[in-house]
Amino acid sequence: MSSTARSLLRAQNHLKSLYRESRDHKKNGKPSWHYVALKMGLSVGTVIRVIKGIEPKSARIRHALSLPVYETIPACMICGRVHLNPSKVCPIRNRERRYRRMPIAELPTRVLAWKLRHREETL
Numbered sequence: 001m002s003s004t005a006r007s008l009l010r011a012q013n014h015l016k017s018l019y020r021e022s023r024d025h026k027k028n029g030k031p032s033w034h035y036v037a038l039k040m041g042l043s044v045g046t047v048i049r050v051i052k053g054i055e056p057k058s059a060r061i062r063h064a065l066s067l068p069v070y071e072t073i074p075a076c077m078i079c080g081r082v083h084l085n086p087s088k089v090c091p092i093r094n095r096e097r098r099y100r101r102m103p104i105a106e107l108p109t110r111v112l113a114w115k116l117r118h119r120e121e122t123l
């Protein structure tokens, strides 16, 4: 199970325990999602969606539920992947740099194949 799935499960369990607890705070003794929503500072719809397993996207709601907040990370311009350490040079660009000045005859087969597959014109 991923850590995001685990934190969603944790949030759901918290909401469910508040739901059970709500019985003691209602005159009729019935549990209420409205009580849970009020306690959490969220709308009833949001609480029910989370219980059904729908993850909220909004940072404010995710924060209220102690879920990790989503961030937009730009993908690499060269390889299209997301590099966790953007200060480091892209491994694809690094490889290109390494083999750029090497004579074709000395290039490893896999590099030559890659260059052909990607129609690299520097050959």
Ligand SMILES: [Zn+2]
Pocket (backbone or CB within 6 Å): 076, 077, 078, 079, 080, 081, 083, 090, 091, 092, 093
């Ligand atoms: Zn890259």
